[in-house]
Amino acid sequence: MSDGANVQAPTIVGGATTSIQDAWARLGLNAGAPSDLTASATGVLVINLAQIADNWRALAELVKPSVCAAVVKADAYGLGAQRVIPALYGAGCRVFFVATLDEAIEARTLTGEKATIFMLDGVMPGAAKDVAAVNVWPVLSTLSEVHDWGHQAGDRKTPLPCALHVDTGLTRLGLTSLDVREIAANSHLLDRLDVRLIMSHLACADDPHHFKNEQQREVFEDLRPLLPTKALSLAASDGLMLGRQFHYAMVRPGYALYGGQAFQGGLAPVATAVSAYARVLQVREAGPPHTVGYSATYAVPEKTKIATIAAGYADGVIRSASSTMREDGGRAVINGEAVPFAGRVSMDLVTLDVGMLETPPVRGDLVELIGPNLSLEAVGAAAGTIGYEILTSLGRRFHRVYVDTDNGVAG
Ligand SMILES: *Cc1c(COP(=O)(O)O)cnc(C)c1O
Numbered sequence: 290m291s292d293g294a295n296v297q298a299p300t301i302v303g304g305a306t307t308s309i310q311d312a313w314a315r316l317g318l319n320a321g322a323p324s325d326l327t328a329s330a331t332g333v334l335v336i337n338l339a340q341i342a343d344n345w346r347a348l349a350e351l352v353k354p355s356v357c358a359a360v361v362k363a364d365a366y367g368l369g370a371q372r373v374i375p376a377l378y379g380a381g382c383r384v385f386f387v388a389t390l391d392e393a394i395e396a397r398t399l400t401g402e403k404a405t406i407f408m409l410d411g412v413m414p415g416a417a418k419d420v421a422a423v424n425v426w427p428v429l430s431t432l433s434e435v436h437d438w439g440h441q442a443g444d445r446k447t448p449l450p451c452a453l454h455v456d457t458g459l460t461r462l463g464l465t466s467l468d469v470r471e472i473a474a475n476s477h478l479l480d481r482l483d484v485r486l487i488m489s490h491l492a493c494a495d496d497p498h499h500f501k502n503e504q505q506r507e508v509f510e511d512l513r514p515l516l517p518t519k520a521l522s523l524a525a526s527d528g529l530m531l532g533r534q535f536h537y538a539m540v541r542p543g544y545a546l547y548g549g550q551a552f553q554g555g556l557a558p559v560a561t562a563v564s565a566y567a568r569v570l571q572v573r574e575a576g577p578p579h580t581v582g583y584s585a586t587y588a589v590p591e592k593t594k595i596a597t598i599a600a601g602y603a604d605g606v607i608r609s610a611s612s613t614m615r616e617d618g619g620r621a622v623i624n625g626e627a628v629p630f631a632g633r634v635s636m637d638l639v640t641l642d643v644g645m646l647e648t649p650p651v652r653g654d655l656v657e658l659i660g661p662n663l664s665l666e667a668v669g670a671a672a673g674t675i676g677y678e679i680l681t682s683l684g685r686r687f688h689r690v691y692v693d694t695d696n697g698v699a700g
Contacts, residue, residue, distance in 0.1 A: 299579060302572040302594060307653035312568065315624075316655055323690050331599035332567040333655060334687035336368050339694055340562035342380035344546050347558040349381070352529055355536040358384035360525065360543030362392060362409065367681040368547060368563060372691050374399040377546070386428075386541055390416065393425040407452055407486070409462075417441040421449060426485060430454040430462040435472060435482070442481035452486035453516065457508040457523075458501055459492045466512060473515040484518045486539065494527035494535075497554030502531055527552045549665055549676050564660030565683060567600035567621075569650045572643070581640050582632030586613045589631075593644025596628075598656050601637040605682035606658060607672035608634045615642060619671045622657040623650050659683075 307315075309330050313322040318335070326333065349357035359382045365373035374385065374396055384405045387393050393408045400406070406425040417437045420427050429435050429451050442449040453472075456463030464472070472478060489509050493499035509523055521537035526545035528535050530552045544551060548561035575581065576592035589595075598621065602608040612618025612630040619630040621641050631642040641656070643649050650656065659668055665676030672679070 299573040299575040299595070302574060302649065305651040307651055309568075309653070309655075312653055312655040316566070316657075320692060326688060326690065330568070330688040331570075332565065332604060332687040333690055334683060335564045335566075335660075335690045335692060336372065337562045337692045338372060338376035339692060340548065340560055341368075341373060341546055342376050344548065344559035344562060345377055345380045345382055345542075348529065348540070348542055348545060351558060352536045352540050356384060356539040357382065358386055358407075358522075358539055358541045359546055360386040360541050361396065362386065362388040362543065363681050364392075366543060366547050366677070367683050369689065369691075370395055371399065376693065378404065384539065386543075387425075390420060390423070390425075393420075394423055397423055397425060405485075409454075411454075412437055418444075421445065426450045426452060428452040428454045428486075428488065430456075430464060432464065432468050432471065435464075435468075435478065439478045439481040442483075448481055448483040450483040450485050452488055453484055455487060455489050455509070455512055455516075457489040457491075457505040457512075459490050459505075461490070463489060466508070469512050469515055473517075479517055482517075484516065486520045486522055487513070487516050487518055488522040488539075488541070490525065491523065491528045491535075494525065494531060495551045495553050497531055497552070502528075502535075506535065526557065530554060530557055544677055544680070547680060549680065551666065551676065561661065561664065563665075563680065563683075565600075565605075565658045565687060566655040566660070567598040567604070567606075567639070567658055569596050569652055569654045569656060570599050570638070571597045571652060572649055573597075580632070581642075582611075583635060584633060586611070587632030587640075587642075589642075590615070591644070593642055594646075594649050595631055596623075596641045596643045596650055596656070598639050598641060599637065600658060600684075600687075601635050601639060603636045604684035604686050605679065606634050606639055607674060607679065607682065609674070610634055610668075610672035619668070620663065622660070622662040623654070624648065625662065627662070 310322045359377045386407045388410045396406045408427045412427045412434045454463045493501045522539040524535045524540045526542040529540040545557045575589045579589045581587040610619030611633045615629045620627045628641045631640045668679045669676040
């Protein structure tokens with residue numbers, strides 16, 4: 290019967306195209322197109338360094354007199370540590386958290402010697418000498434690391450700075466209360482450690498009503514008299530929204546600095562600092578019995594137009610945002626109007642059903658994937674995940690534009 294030969298090929302719409310400059314201008318970003326935005330750009334990631342700096346200042350103000358650190362692990366959540374760390378340093382931030390030694394070395398290079406850099410993954414077996422050599426402070430989460438760091442201090446004949454991470458209920462990383470008691474009882478070991486911070490991490494801070502928040506805080510309070518410093522830290526982006534009793538000496542936000550709003554109990558005083566756009570490669574007419582994309586999951590419900598854009602799962606458009614109907618899956622925004630993904634997200638491409646738009650996009654236009662109309666949270670939810678994963682998945686093919694004044698482009 291229907292062998293495909295009867296299916297008329299969809300027509301490609303019009304010959305209109307737009308340049309990257311015009312496409313950029315049409316976004317109305319209040320910033321001229323940067324000179325290095327080349328005609329061949331297939332996607333643009335706009336990272337607002339001024340906003341990231343403002344976000345840090347707003348959080349620092351909120352938690353005063355506690356210290357506000359900045360978590361810049363994973364290349365500043367994918368946004369580029371090379372640009373983000375100096376912007377935060379310029380805003381006044383002097384304490385940075387990274388995960389690995391490579392990240393710590395990069396952060397040290399970018400900040401000079403005045404900043405404090407904590408390394409969350411701690412000291413890998415055999416790596417104590419390398420860590421001590423670069424003047425970064427490891428966060429020690431196991432007894433074996435504590436002993437390694439103590440030995441290193443012994444070799445160097447000077448106590449070595451570090452943080453101790455105690456587990457209060459996340460059951461992920463951290464010393465158990467038994468470990469803490471063992472360390473507290475070992476004065477020889479304690480003499481070799483210059484413990485600058487005791488920290489723990491909350492499991493359910495996004496939910497202000499969750500019993501675990503207070504429970505973990507109580508465990509933290511119980512361990513505190515055993516440990517050799519008054520400098521404590523418990524809260525990340527969400528935890529700092531739980532109130533002053535969670536702030537202690539230092540808070541450690543990451544996600545909120547970049548504009549993320551994961552906290553369920555209200556809005557953090559931050560604004561979105563990242564937007565992602567992909568360009569339209571083709572617009573075509575389609576109607577029943579056409580299907581769109583791999584595995585033919587999207588049966589075109591009526592005469593419509595399909596726009597294909599130059600971003601896919603290799604760029605961080607998570608494949609689980611694929612759609613079988615207009616109501617499910619991901620969304621893009623064109624001229625302020627949301628349009629649904631049509632069919633499977635593929636490696637380099639997403640197809641959009643743009644039939645409902647009065648003015649369909651043209652080849653070369655920029656389509657919003659994350660930004661003023663599509664929050665990280667909304668994009669994450671549409672893909673069955675969280676904004677954090679969206680942020681840290683954004684690929685290297687986007688041309689990156691850093692904005693570092695309120696309406697200027699830094700290139
Ligand atoms: C990643 C991380 C943070 C930052 O968390 P956000 O939710 O991004 O603010 C803070 N502390 C620890 C231990 C972390 O692993």
